[in-house]
Amino acid sequence: MFDLSLVAARDALAAKKFSARELTTAYLGAIEKLNPDINAYITTLPEAALAQADAADISLAKGEAGPLCGIPLAIKDLFCTKGVRTTAGSKILSPFIPPYESTVTANLLRDGAIFLGKANMDEFAMGSSNMTSAYGCVTNPWTRRGDNRPLVPGGSSGGSAAAVAARMALGATATDTGGSIRQPAAFCGIVGIKPTYGRCSRWGVVAFASSLDQAGPVARTVEDAAVLLGSMAGFDPKDSTSADIAVPDFAAACKRGVKGLRIGVPREYRLDGMPPEIDALWRQGLDWLREAGAEIVDVSLPHTKYGLATYYIVAPAEASSNLARYDGVRFGARTPGRDLTELYENTRADGFGAEVQRRILIGTYVLSAGYYDAYYLRAQKVRALMLRDFTEAFETVDALLTPATPSAAFGQGEKMDDPITMYLNDIFTVPVNMAGLPAMSVPAGLDAQGLPLGLQIIGRPFDEETVFAVGAAIERAAGFSTLPNLRAGA
């Protein structure tokens, strides 16, 4: 049962090979067994999930099954879920039970999905390792060959990615502000897509950086991701930045093939000191696409080198403002003080971890009078130039292919001393958020130590279909079938 992809499981449910209750029970068992080691879930929902499964079985019996009927999923703990504690990986939200359901999770429920629990994550989605979670780090189900030291799953959607990779869920929701879907997907050997900014509603998703945040799925296969995104996406009048554009059939796009597509190779992504195996995998990916009928074209994205610096101005600036509401006054954790100022100081000092505090400080600084022009305003100008780079590249190509990350998963505790080293993880993913584009990470091979590596496909705004087509072509060519040691059914 655990070997089935989401789409295969859906077919099996429809064919009555097993019930939603059986499927859900199996996944709940996997969680019970593996979560103590992996810590992918902050909150599990066994009773609610079984109740949903029974309802799904009724719908299946009546032939009224939605596209995700009976499919057990993990929900990143950044999505507000009605009546279910939502922490955003932070202590400050430890007592928070939302009285509302986010639009994305409501869409999944509408389509019959079952929620197994709330997935662990870096605090407020700030991190690339899952080490900043107030609920303990997540352990990557993969280990280096001959080395049992625990590795990070990437972040911030590390719980979601680890849950899917270890088969503790058939798929998961995630969010991506600077790479938080694609990097953990790459580290865990699964598929993750960040759609175009505006494709999924941000309503009910705890905000990190509003102009960059975008929800998307992580899944075992490209087609699974397409099915999940098709359910999650859609215009939402409650989010002013949501796009009023019809959601196409992403799953159908997976079967399109790449014949005749022009695939761009941005030369600025060829970094000095990049591990040769990542460069080799990138060339391999281009060869696969060429063999499948695509044309490979060199392109230039000249402002790429400013991506990280710009991102680490824009994202903290927005975060410093977005996180002001966590003040201990109306909801969440409160540490008392003698007066209002002390209440704020105590609550926020206790409630926020070090990385969140660091980003609030950076963001406050770059927005301050006298620094705004030099930092925030300039960053916005560079951001516009980065978007122009992509726009010009897409005049000649249909999609871009790059590595997803500059390395495979690293060890827990590594890269913790110097935040800059940690920030470098996002070097290939951040420019995509700055430009609001859709991009997917698809597993394409292993490094010398046996850890998965991903390739990134970047598409035009609202052209996720081409991204799915290219991702599926790489998936087919790569035939990536290695599984992590830690997994259900092993």
Place this chain on the structure above:
Amino acid sequence: MAYTLEGSTGTWEIVCGLEVHAQVISKSKLFSGASAAYGAEPNTQVSFVDAAFPGMLPVINRECVAQAVRTGLGLNAEINLWSRFDRKNYFYADLPQGYQISQFAHPVVGKGVVEVTLADGSTKQIGVTRLHLEQDAGKSLHDQDPSRSFIDLNRSGVALMEIVSEPDIRSPEEAGAYLTKLRQVLRYLGTCDGNMDEGSMRADVNVSVRKAGEDFRTRCEIKNVNSIRFVMLAVEAEAKRQIGVWEDGGDVVQETRLFDPTRNETRSMRSKEDAHDYRYFPDPDLLPLVLEQAWVDELKSRLPELPDAKTARFVRDYGLSAYDARILVMEQATADFYETVATGRDAKLAANWMMGDFFAALNRTGRTIEDSPVTAANLAGLIDLIADKTINGRIAKEVFEAMVETGQAAGVIVEAKGLRQVTDTGAIDAAVDAVLAANADKVAQYKAGAEKLFGFFVGQVMKAMAGKGNPALVNEALKARLS
């Protein structure tokens, strides 16, 4: 003669500009669907957006934008088809988001102008710098409990228009006239009720002083003044304080002050050094506000007639003096009342009745035009009875007082009290004859040249007829008999 203040070192001029916060009349708040109505139980009109719960997002209320555009049009201002919302960041317990969404850099309305009329009849143009939309904060209640503060978020997120004037105001009178006119225009437009005592309109007053011909000196801002009279008092008190500081050899420090009406003085609230750094930046949850010219044009085509235009029309169409017209136009309801009374009647007579007995009666009874005991139709009916000579002017006053008391129509009262004017010449002649017969000595004096006595005879005849005699016929009959 320009307004100035005398100090020990010479003559000073006031420079003043006003920032008026006007609460937008709308069903729901600027970015949420919660009710914006005034006076509900605390925290009963609060959505999750207003309380800034995690993941909640603002969505602009189209009606609030329309109200701002209408106001801009009413202030003869430029409408910016592209504007943007910024975040003004600061921490306070009644500011749930930790920031106020406001239009800092790109307001929806640009430069406009308000023309005010001063007591001497002169007019002056006060420039409007801008009008922008922003959220109101909640309310902190510090006086409900000895040790705790309470927060009411009903007002949190309600739409405000901040209307900023140029520093064109030169006297307390001009400040008062500007506010009065602004409030009048807002009420005409139906975009703000202007109720300063409920806080739906409040003013920040910027004041500096200078000697003739100088550039601007340092200004102070007096926050949240909540009546027109207090604004006028605050301008004067603050100007005098600053003159004192300068003349004592000191420097006026730029700061925020509060006006204390009981002591008629301003007090320092916080200095520039304590000023917040608001860290303004564009709100990434909202797209720029883009308006279509056609939509603006449509709003413009549906604007009501505004006070200046109405005043001009009253002068032109009803033959009123500019002064009378301005008084009748002061409130939309008064102007409407007047037009109902005046249309098809003697417009000047209608104006005299309104500004005389009618306003006096409202004052005396403490009623407003909306709940006046005498309706417009009834006042018109009274004037009709005068015009068709059913009653004379003197009786009309008596009838009017009865109308104020009973709310009845003039005709009903006239009939009930038998006040119909006597036009029967036989009855008049008989009364004249009786009066002349009883006053033979005065008749002799009159005929000897004491013509002033004519009025005495008229009075006696009217008295004899219980005031109901037709004055013209009485005069006529008297003249005939006495000639």
